[in-house]
Amino acid sequence: MKLIEKIRKSRPFLVPKKPDPWVINDMEKAAEKILSHTGKITVFGDYDCDGICAAVIMEEILHRLGKNVSVYLPTRDEGYGINAGQVKSIARQGTNMIITVDNGTTANEAASAAKKLGIEFIVTDHHEPVGIPAAEIIVNPKLSKNDGFREYSGAGVAYLLASALTEMLGEPEPADLLDLASLATVVDVCPIREENFYLARNGLLKMREKPRTGIEAVLDVKGYSSSPGGYALGWIVGPMVNVCGRMGDPSMSYEIIKTSDPQKAAELAEKINRLNNERQEAVNRAVEECLERYKGETFPFFVGNWPHGIVGIAAGRIAEAINRPVLVGQAGRIIKASGRTARSNTRFSIFEAISKCQQRTGLLHRFGGHRDACGLSLKAENLESFRSELEKIADSMLSAEDIIPVIEVDGVLTRAPAVEEIEELDELEPFGNENPQPVFMVEGNLHKKRNGDTWILYEIAGIEFFANTPLPEGFSRIPMELYINEFNGTKKPMGRPRFG
Ligand SMILES: [Mn+2]
Incomplete structure (x- = not known):
């Protein structure tokens, strides 16, 4: 069986499925409202890649439809999500419709402020609703009452609203905006499958083309x-x-x-x-400090003097290092923290763990997130109680297999595949969450070929690869990613070992 066929077989969800915008909650209401609107529209986004891409998609489509549109992206200090103060300042700029992207599902205060000021308020978002949904129109697949696809990014939802608008007008889909939906889907770590694979794949092709x-x-x-x-x-x-x-x-x-x-x-x-x-x-410093402090907890919650903007990335790195969910927070009267799970924590939902802990303790100011990532804030004096309850919950939720790193292997190779077979794997791009870069277990006799000051070139089963340190003798199975090395016009397959 060819390499690509092996992978397609083990990833049956990796079939592009054209998304249907109309199955998403409130899509029709939103599209109608926007098309009949006259006056200035403000798109309210977020400061991350998903929120920015979503805002650009929405802005560009509204601009094409001849609307008067401007964009508001909050800074990190303003925080995630729209609030009443921002609605008031947007109102002063003469806006009479706000469309949120990648946020707003439970922005109750902002929604009522908008209502008081006579501003139409349309939410588009992809976050789990925590609390009471805020506005009259909320385009969020997580609120859909059918079994439609729910795992879109914020930019994916914005793209689907854009395509709903063009469809209503009988115009072609705004496919040139797919590059941004693709970027956000991968970067926001949304699962690359079915509808998301469709958006991510077609967007990637757009990006390569132009x-x-x-x-x-x-x-x-x-x-x-x-x-x-x-x-x-x-x-x-x-x-x-x-x-x-x-x-x-x-x-x-x-x-x-x-x-x-x-x-x-x-x-x-x-x-x-x-x-x-x-x-x-800054991330490297925070990671080192946390790992020094780590004492073997199931769900550690580190707090220190780190910039808030890096705590999420630091948490992700530490989680991978210890194969456990991790929270990292910026110290202060109010601790603002981000949590991440490790790739091996496959059956664990960090969002569920935090929700449970909040139900039992009620100590959080605010929180939100997904299965693999969350954000929260709480008063410093409540840290200890929250931490110990969270540890108990994690102990009961995280199983022994979850903390052992596993490398999922897509197949075994005993000889080098043809260059074309490796090139063909590109059809599965973009790789990302749930659609990882293929890894093969390469089996054979290990030979050392050459070495330099900082590298050693080895060969196993006809596949060459570089290592930084000498490998123990007798190695006969190595998990590897494959790539093509092109030198002087000749292509040859190479491996990139994946240890741990
Ligand atoms: Mn997002």
């Missing part, structure tokens, strides 16, 4: 020259788009996505890259 000037500039500044896939979206473009919001103000990210001026894009990419390097150093 990349946005700014996205090209970001890949350039990072020295990435291959055709982008899930790795480039999730590990290069995503962090660069996210970093501005994390470090304070998302407007540079918004600008780089919007600009068509290569000069300006290159300058912005340079600036963002510097910010990204600073952020990486």
